[in-house]
Amino acid sequence: VIPQMLFAAFAAVALVSSLMVILHRNAVTSALFLVLAFCSLAGIYLLMGAEFVGMVQVIVYAGAIMVLFLFVIMYLNLKHDVETGVQVALRRGLGWVLGAILFAEGALLLGHRWFPGPVSSSTEMQRGGNTEALGGVLFSRYLFPFEVIAMVLLVAMVGVIVVGKGLRAERREDGR
Amino acid sequence: MIPVGWSLALSAGLFMIGVVGVLVRRNALVIFMSIELMLNAANLVFVAFGRQMNSMDGQVIVFFVMAVAAAEVAVGLAIIVNLFRLRETVFVDEINLLKG
Numbered sequence: 001v002i003p004q005m006l007f008a009a010f011a012a013v014a015l016v017s018s019l020m021v022i023l024h025r026n027a028v029t030s031a032l033f034l035v036l037a038f039c040s041l042a043g044i045y046l047l048m049g050a051e052f053v054g055m056v057q058v059i060v061y062a063g064a065i066m067v068l069f070l071f072v073i074m075y076l077n078l079k080h081d082v083e084t085g086v087q088v089a090l091r092r093g094l095g096w097v098l099g100a101i102l103f104a105e106g107a108l109l110l111g112h113r114w115f116p117g118p119v120s121s122s123t124e125m126q127r128g129g130n131t132e133a134l135g136g137v138l139f140s141r142y143l144f145p146f147e148v149i150a151m152v153l154l155v156a157m158v159g160v161i162v163v164g165k166g167l168r169a170e171r172r173e174d175g176r
Numbered sequence: 177m178i179p180v181g182w183s184l185a186l187s188a189g190l191f192m193i194g195v196v197g198v199l200v201r202r203n204a205l206v207i208f209m210s211i212e213l214m215l216n217a218a219n220l221v222f223v224a225f226g227r228q229m230n231s232m233d234g235q236v237i238v239f240f241v242m243a244v245a246a247a248e249v250a251v252g253l254a255i256i257v258n259l260f261r262l263r264e265t266v267f268v269d270e271i272n273l274l275k276g
Binding site: 003004007008011014015018019021022027030031034037038041044045047048049050052053056057060061064065068069072073075076130133134136137138142145149152153155156157159160163164 | 177178182183186189190193194196197200201203205206208209210212213216219220223224226227232233235236238239240242243244245246247248249250251253254255256257258260266
């Protein structure tokens with residue numbers, strides 16, 4: 001029952017935060033809600049026993065890709081909405097409440113840590129785990145696609161550098 | 177065990193939200209985020225069916241999709257930055273010329 005409840009909770013968080021992504025007016029807020037959606041999807045992957053995919057989801061999507069998004073949003077310096085005093089106060093209060101909840105959680109976990117219950121052996125570890133199994137498939141059956149994807153990433157990197165150099169530098173080289 | 181139908185329903189919801197985001201938003205950056213949402217919905221289906229059929233292939237494909245998504249985001253954001261330098265806007269309905 002607990003996995004189903006966790007799935008429902010993660011799914012609700014993912015749906016609500018992805019709705020906020022497309023509904024919120026501020027692009028930075030949209031990006032942060034997208035991070036929340038990706039993290040809850042990572043939780044769902046963990047529930048499904050796909051540990052490696054869940055971790056890669058957090059590292060690549062919520063880490064690398066969203067940092068790139070936020071960097072570009074802030075680099076472009078789009079129109080930002082004016083903040084009113086009420087919103088700031090509300091946000092600060094919410095921050096304190098969330099911090100208190102987090103602190104209570106930590107205290108609770110620490111309490112359990114000091115008084116550990118009986119070790120449950122209901123979940124037997126499969127040998128090697130999900131990551132080893134995935135690596136076995138990836139480097140045997142899917143070796144050629146793996147190499148191709150490495151090539152794709154290299155081409156994308158070169159392309160981004162060429163495009164990101166900008167028109168101005170190009171024109172300077174042309175002597176215009 | 178989580179029924180596979182739940183994952184499919186969640187994935188359908190995420191994909192629809194992504195499609196609506198692409199259609200209704202003007203900001204090119206938010207449109208890109210919606211595309212990311214759709215890619216994630218597809219990933220969820222791959223993982224769910226991979227577990228249903230008890231094979232690792234779904235997770236391997238998710239790995240490839242993530243790599244392609246990373247490349248796509250990098251190239252797309254570079255294009256958006258160039259577009260902003262050229263036209264001083266990222267609103268797609270103001271970008272209506274092929275000539276810069």
